Amino acid sequence: QVQLQETGPGLVKPSQTLSLICSVSGGSISSGSYYWSWIRQPAGKGLEWIGRIDASGSTNYNPSLRSRVTISVDTSKNQFSLDLSSVTAADTAVYYCAREWGVWGQGTTVIVSS
Amino acid sequence: QTVVTQEPSLTVSPGGTVTLTCASSTGAVTSGYFPHWFQQKPGQAPRTLIYNTNSKHSWTPARFSGSLLGGKAALTLSGVQPEDEADYYCLLYYGGAWVFGGGTKLTVL
Numbered sequence: 001q002v003q004l005q006e007t008g009p010g011l012v013k014p015s016q017t018l019s020l021i022c023s024v025s026g027g028s029i030s031s032g033s034y035y036w037s038w039i040r041q042p043a044g045k046g047l048e049w050i051g052r053i054d055a056s057g058s059t060n061y062n063p064s065l066r067s068r069v070t071i072s073v074d075t076s077k078n079q080f081s082l083d084l085s086s087v088t089a090a091d092t093a094v095y096y097c098a099r100e101w102g103v104w105g106q107g108t109t110v111i112v113s114s
Numbered sequence: 115q116t117v118v119t120q121e122p123s124l125t126v127s128p129g130g131t132v133t134l135t136c137a138s139s140t141g142a143v144t145s146g147y148f149p150h151w152f153q154q155k156p157g158q159a160p161r162t163l164i165y166n167t168n169s170k171h172s173w174t175p176a177r178f179s180g181s182l183l184g185g186k187a188a189l190t191l192s193g194v195q196p197e198d199e200a201d202y203y204c205l206l207y208y209g210g211a212w213v214f215g216g217g218t219k220l221t222v223l
Contacts, residue, residue, distance in 0.1 A: 047214040049205070101165055102171060
């Protein structure tokens with residue numbers, strides 16, 4: 001069955017760009033008409049949808065984050081990625097990737113601090 | 115800014131029934147919002163229970179059901195078990211963007 005794994009730096013400095021990769025195993029990111037999403041959750045708070053992409057590269061973003069978010073897909077590596085620019089402490093959270101909406105990664109913690 | 119509202123907390127006795135709801139600031143929730151429901155336990159990733167209003171995944175216990183109720187999406191747990199104590203989130207679709215509800219903390223007591 002399809003599994004997802006988030007990877008990336010656990011610590012990012014303020015004003016820099018947060019970059020994460022979601023690796024897909026057990027199936028092809030190109031098979032089926034799925035969207036692949038990024039979601040985040042600050043400690044003790046609720047879930048926030050960041051954005052999504054399909055295998056063709058079509059994207060949708062959360063309007064509140066759109067100016068800072070880029071999601072891309074690399075079908076040759078069977079992965080998709082998140083870039084969030086100009087980060088602040090408010091971007092500290094657990095970041096999840098998901099295949100809408102049946103499969104989730106385990107999440108990765110990103111702390112924004114100098 | 116679209117807001118999706120859930121009850122912040124609910125308490126239910128073991129074996130009881132409880133309904134969680136999910137309201138949209140834009141008006142009545144319909145099947146066109148493709149309501150989803152997720153369960154999250156401490157330290158774990160969310161797990162999808164219900165998709166597209168009332169469809170279940172293979173792993174969804176039979177005691178969980180989804181519906182539309184009074185202009186809201188609803189998740190009903192019948193015959194609640196102690197292991198159902200968790201946070202529950204709904205998710206609604208707004209034409210290319212998804213919005214999560216704030217979550218309901220369900221206590222089984």
